[in-house]
Structures are given as structure tokens and as C-alpha cells.
Amino acid sequence: MSTNDVAIRVEGACKTYKRIGRSHAHMAVDGVSLKVERGTIHGLLGPNGAGKTTTLKMLIGLVRPTAGTFEMLGEDSTSPKGRRSLGFLPEQPYFPQHLTALQALRFYGRLGGVLKDEIDGRSNEVLAKVGLRGEECTELSKFSRGMLQRLGIAQAIIGRPEIVVLDEPASGLDPVGQRDVRSLMLELRERGTTVLLSSHQLSEVEAVCDRVTILNFGKVAAEGHIDELLNVSGQTSFKVRGLPEFPRAVSELASDVAVSGSVWVFSVEDSAVRAVVDAIDDAGGTVMSVTPKRESLEDYFARLITLAGLEVAS
Numbered sequence: 001m002s003t004n005d006v007a008i009r010v011e012g013a014c015k016t017y018k019r020i021g022r023s024h025a026h027m028a029v030d031g032v033s034l035k036v037e038r039g040t041i042h043g044l045l046g047p048n049g050a051g052k053t054t055t056l057k058m059l060i061g062l063v064r065p066t067a068g069t070f071e072m073l074g075e076d077s078t079s080p081k082g083r084r085s086l087g088f089l090p091e092q093p094y095f096p097q098h099l100t101a102l103q104a105l106r107f108y109g110r111l112g113g114v115l116k117d118e119i120d121g122r123s124n125e126v127l128a129k130v131g132l133r134g135e136e137c138t139e140l141s142k143f144s145r146g147m148l149q150r151l152g153i154a155q156a157i158i159g160r161p162e163i164v165v166l167d168e169p170a171s172g173l174d175p176v177g178q179r180d181v182r183s184l185m186l187e188l189r190e191r192g193t194t195v196l197l198s199s200h201q202l203s204e205v206e207a208v209c210d211r212v213t214i215l216n217f218g219k220v221a222a223e224g225h226i227d228e229l230l231n232v233s234g235q236t237s238f239k240v241r242g243l244p245e246f247p248r249a250v251s252e253l254a255s256d257v258a259v260s261g262s263v264w265v266f267s268v269e270d271s272a273v274r275a276v277v278d279a280i281d282d283a284g285g286t287v288m289s290v291t292p293k294r295e296s297l298e299d300y301f302a303r304l305i306t307l308a309g310l311e312v313a314s
């Protein structure tokens with residue numbers, strides 16, 4: 001990744017909080033570094049209290065860092081100049097309650113650089129995009145939690161920023177809203193926007209993120225391309241159909257065997273792939289897919305966090 005390709009750079013981020021009644025300060029973020037390539041979607045994961053929100057807030061200048069360098073598009077991101085092209089969804093979006101949805105968006109849109117002539121059209125466009133068409137004139141005091149979240153996403157994107165930082169975008173959304181947010185992130189990426197999001201929705205992360213950083217106890221526990229993290233090296237997954245019984249030759253080689261109707265799913269060592277394809281063929285079955293074995297992000301995450309817990313306890 002050359003310097004020009006880096007949209008977000010965090011280097012050695014640290015944040016300590018003093019705690020009343022305790023002698024030691026609490027290290028909420030402890031030496032976190034991450035790079036996000038331009039035009040990609042990067043996920044920040046980790047259990048509650050891992051330091052995701054604190055890292056994002058330091059990046060955008062809402063929390064004063066104890067140490068670290070924070071850059072967006074090569075500029076210090078804690079300075080107003082560095083935040084020029086940023087859209088941000090906070091963990092708990094808050095809006096003046098007496099405004100209507102359209103009034104709020106007009107305000108945030110103008111702050112985000114949308115021209116006066118364009119503001120009503122653009123506000124209505126993003127309201128529709130986040131599923132709030134028809135709610136333009138509703139006062140925000142009457143908005144539900146999920147509606148406020150949708151409006152929060154709308155205000156983050158209204159100025160067409162080059163970088164969008166979203167702290168738990170799916171929080172409080174119904175299943176359709178969650179799917180809409182996924183599509184929206186993919187649409188943003190298509191237009192070249194860089195997205196950094198924190199999330200507990202592992203399926204969302206798995207579906208949209210190019211790379212992820214996993215935080216635990218304020219430190220980076222893992223970082224990488226989703227495929228690199230989740231592919232189980234040396235193992236291949238099969239999906240086959242048309243077998244009334246599982247062939248003995250295959251069962252000797254297969255692990256994690258599951259069946260649904262006439263469809264069998266199982267894994268084998270890479271070296272056994274040729275033999276298994278031949279055995280399925282001989283038994284009259286059809287191979288539907290042969291793919292590198294992948295752990296679900298949920299399993300990976302649970303394994304990582306459990307391991308870290310054991311290390312801390314020992």
C-alpha cells in the first residue's frame with residue numbers, strides 16, 4: 001500500500017483513563033495501529049469495552065489521545081483540515097428533538113458542504129436511501145431508536161464525504177434496515193468512498209469488509225483480510241448431492257460431515273481432493289462445490305477471545 005493509497009492511518013494510539021478510587025490508570029487503548037486503504041471497507045471488531053469507540057473518537061478528534069498519530073488522507077485527522085472530508089456516525093446519535101428529519105438533514109448537509117440549491121434534493125435523496133421516505137416532516141422527538149439510527153447514517157453521508165466512520169451502524173435496526181446498511185456500505189465503496197466501521201454484527205462484517213482489525217483489552221489481537229483470517233489452511237470443503245448413502249471411501253477421509261436431504265457437506269485434507277471427486281463420481285453423486293475450508297467469523301472471534309481470556313487468567 002503506497003502512502004497515496006492510505007485513507008486512514010492510526011499509529012501507536014493510546015488512551016488512559018484515571019479511575020476514581022484506583023491507583024492505576026485504565027489503559028482503554030494500548031498501542032493500536034491500523035491502516036485503511038482508500039476505497040475499502042474496514043471492520044473494527046472486539047468485545048464490549050475493547051476500545052473500538054475510543055479509537056474511533058481519537059481518530060476524529062472527539063477524545064484527546066494519550067499518545068499516537070492519527071491521519072486521514074495524509075492530514076492530521078484531529079485537526080479541522082484533516083476532518084474536511086469525513087462523515088461520522090456516533091455510537092449514540094443525538095439530534096435536537098424539536099427539528100423535523102428534513103430540517104436536521106438540511107442543517108447537517110450545509111455543514112457538510114452541500115450547496116444551498118442542492119440541499120433539499122440531497123436531503124430527500126439520503127432520507128429515502130436510509131428508509132425514511134415519508135418521515136421528512138416528522139419531529140425527531142417522535143422518532144423511534146431505529147429511526148434515529150437511520151437519520152444518523154443519513155447525516156454521516158449527506159455531504160458525500162471521502163471517508164465515512166460508522167460506530168455500530170446496525171445498532172437498533174430491524175433486519176431490513178441492517179440489510180439496507182450493508183447495501184449502502186457496498187454502494188459507498190463502489191463510488192470510491194472509504195468506510196471504517198465498528199460492529200458486533202459478525203455476519204455484516206463478513207459480508208462487506210475487505211479487512212478487519214480485532215481489538216481485545218485495548219490491543220490489536222488480529223488483523224487481516226477476511227479470507228486470510230478465516231480460511232483453514234490445508235482443508236477443502238465439499239458440497240455434493242445425489243448420494244443416497246455416504247460412500248465408505250469418502251467417509252474415511254471426511255470430517256465435519258453434515259447432511260440435509262440429499263445434500264452432503266464435509267471437509268477433507270487438500271491432498272485427498274482428487275480421490276474424493278473420483279469416489280463421488282463412482283458412487284453416482286454430483287459435486288456442487290469445492291472451496292477452501294472457511295471458519296465462520298463468529299467461530300474465529302470466539303476462539304480468539306477465549307484464548308486471550310485464558311492467557312490473562314494464567
Ligand SMILES: Nc1ncnc2c1ncn2[C@@H]1O[C@H](COP(=O)(O)OP(=O)(O)OP(=O)(O)O)[C@@H](O)[C@H]1O
Nearest residue numbers: 017018028046047048049050051052053054055091
Ligand atoms: N469517558 C470515559 N471515562 C473512563 N473510562 C472510559 C471512558 N470511555 C470509555 N472508557 C473505558 O474505556 C474502555 C473502552 O471503551 P470503548 O467505549 O472504547 O469500548 P468499545 O470497544 O467501543 O465497547 P462496546 O462494544 O461496548 O461499544 C472501557 O473499559 C471503558 O470503560
Ligand SMILES: [Mg+2]
Nearest residue numbers: 052053054091
Ligand atoms: Mg463502542
